[in-house]
Amino acid sequence: MxxxxxxxxxxxxxxxxxxxxxxxxxxxxFTTVELLERNKPSVFVPASRLPDDVLARLTEARxxxxxxxxxxxxxxxxxxxxxxxxxxxxxxNGAARSLLHAKDMVAAGADIIDVxxxxxxxxxxxxxSEAEIARTAPVIQALRGILDVPISIDTRKAAVAEAAxxxxxxxxxxxxxxxxxxALGPFCASNDLPVFVMHSQGEPETMQNxxxxxxxxxxxxxxxxxxxxxxxxxxxxxxxxxxxxxxxFGKKIEHNLSLMSNLSIFHGxxxxxxxxxxxxxxxxxxxxxxxxxxxxxxSVALALAGVxxxxxxxxxxxxxxxxxxxxxxxxxxKGNLQ
Numbered sequence: 001m002x003x004x005x006x007x008x009x010x011x012x013x014x015x016x017x018x019x020x021x022x023x024x025x026x027x028x029x030f031t032t033v034e035l036l037e038r039n040k041p042s043v044f045v046p047a048s049r050l051p052d053d054v055l056a057r058l059t060e061a062r063x064x065x066x067x068x069x070x071x072x073x074x075x076x077x078x079x080x081x082x083x084x085x086x087x088x089x090x091x092x093n094g095a096a097r098s099l100l101h102a103k104d105m106v107a108a109g110a111d112i113i114d115v116x117x118x119x120x121x122x123x124x125x126x127x128x129s130e131a132e133i134a135r136t137a138p139v140i141q142a143l144r145g146i147l148d149v150p151i152s153i154d155t156r157k158a159a160v161a162e163a164a165x166x167x168x169x170x171x172x173x174x175x176x177x178x179x180x181x182x183a184l185g186p187f188c189a190s191n192d193l194p195v196f197v198m199h200s201q202g203e204p205e206t207m208q209n210x211x212x213x214x215x216x217x218x219x220x221x222x223x224x225x226x227x228x229x230x231x232x233x234x235x236x237x238x239x240x241x242x243x244x245x246x247x248x249f250g251k252k253i254e255h256n257l258s259l260m261s262n263l264s265i266f267h268g269x270x271x272x273x274x275x276x277x278x279x280x281x282x283x284x285x286x287x288x289x290x291x292x293x294x295x296x297x298x299s300v301a302l303a304l305a306g307v308x309x310x311x312x313x314x315x316x317x318x319x320x321x322x323x324x325x326x327x328x329x330x331x332x333x334k335g336n337l338q
Contacts, residue, residue: 004037005217006034006035006265007034007264008030008058008264012308025060025062026061027330027334030058031047032044033047068150070312073311073313074111074313075326076313079101079113079114105319106147113149115151115153118160120249133159133160133164151164151169152196157180158183162187170194171193172193174195176198177197177199177200178231185234186234194240197241198243199245199246200249201250208250211252221266228243243272244273247275253285253286272313273312279296279317300325
C-alpha cells in the first residue's frame with residue numbers, strides 16, 4: 001500500500017488569496033501541497049483536496065508548551081556546560097559563567113534555556129551519567145532560582161533527566177529520539193514533561209562516517225513518525241512532543257540541504273518543529289567561517305530559511321542576532337510593527 005507524504009508549498013505575506021490555509025496556525029500559509037511517494041514522481045494538488053485528518057495536522061495551531069505559544073517563532077538558547085562542545089567547549093562550564101551567559105541569553109530574547117552536559121559533536125564519546133549529572137544539575141538548580149523561562153535538559157539518559165527534573169528542568173531534549181535509553185520516555189510520560197525528539201543516524205562518535213539514506217526526507221520523516229507514535233503510546237500527548245529533523249547528525253551536506261529545502265513536510269506529523277542549525281559545519285563548507293563563532297551570519301540565514309517554512313522553534317547560540325533578524329523578518333512579512 002502506498003504511503004503519501006504531504007509538503008505544503010509555504011508562502012508568507014499579510015495578503016492571502018481566497019482558500020489560503022494557515023500553516024500550523026502560524027504566520028505562514030499555503031494553498032497547494034506537493035503529494036509525494038517513494039520512487040514515484042510527485043504531483044501538486046490544491047490543499048482543499050487533502051483528507052480531513054491530513055489538513056488538520058497541517059493547519060491546526062500547535063498547543064502551548066510550558067506557557068509558550070507559537071504564533072511566531074521561539075528561541076531556545078544553548079547552554080553547553082561541557083569541556084568539549086564543538087562551538088564553545090569550555091567557555092560556560094563554570095557555574096558563575098553559566099549563570100551569567102544564561103541571563104544574557106534571556107535578556108537577548110531566549111524563550112527556553114537548553115542545558116547540555118554531554119557533547120554530541122561528531123566524534124564525541126559518551127559521558128557517564130554521573131559526570132553528566134554533576135555538570136548539569138547544579139547549574140539547572142541555580143538557573144531555576146533566577147530565571148522564569150522554561151529550562152530544557154539536553155540528554156539521552158533517564159538518570160540525567162531525573163536529576164535535572166529534580167533540580168528544576170521543565171523539558172527533555174534527546175538527540176537520539178528516545179532510542180538510547182528506553183527508560184527516558186516513560187520517565188517523561190510519568191512526569192508530564194514536554195519532549196524534543198530528534199533524528200540522528202548512529203552514535204555521535206561515528207555518525208559522520210559515511211551516512212547513507214534511501215531518501216533522507218522520507219527516512220527522517222518515517223523515523224520521527226515512529227518515535228512520536230511510540231511516545232504517544234507511552235503516555236506523552238502529541239501536543240507535548242516537538243520534532244527535530246537533526247540537521248548535521250549523521251548527515252552529509254547534501255542531506256542537510258535536502259532537509260532544509262523540504263522542512264514543511266514535517267508539519268504533517270502534527271507537532272511543533274525545532275530546528276538546530278546554529279554554527280554547524282556545513283555552514284563553513286558553503287560560506288566559510290573556520291571557527292564556529294564566525295558562522296553566526298550563516299546560522300541566522302538558515303534560521304530565517306526555517307521560519308519561512310513554518311518552523312516554530314530555533315535552537316541557537318547567537319540569541320541577540322537571531323532575535324533581531326526575526327523581528328525584522330516578521331515586520332516585513334506583516335507589513336507593520338504590530
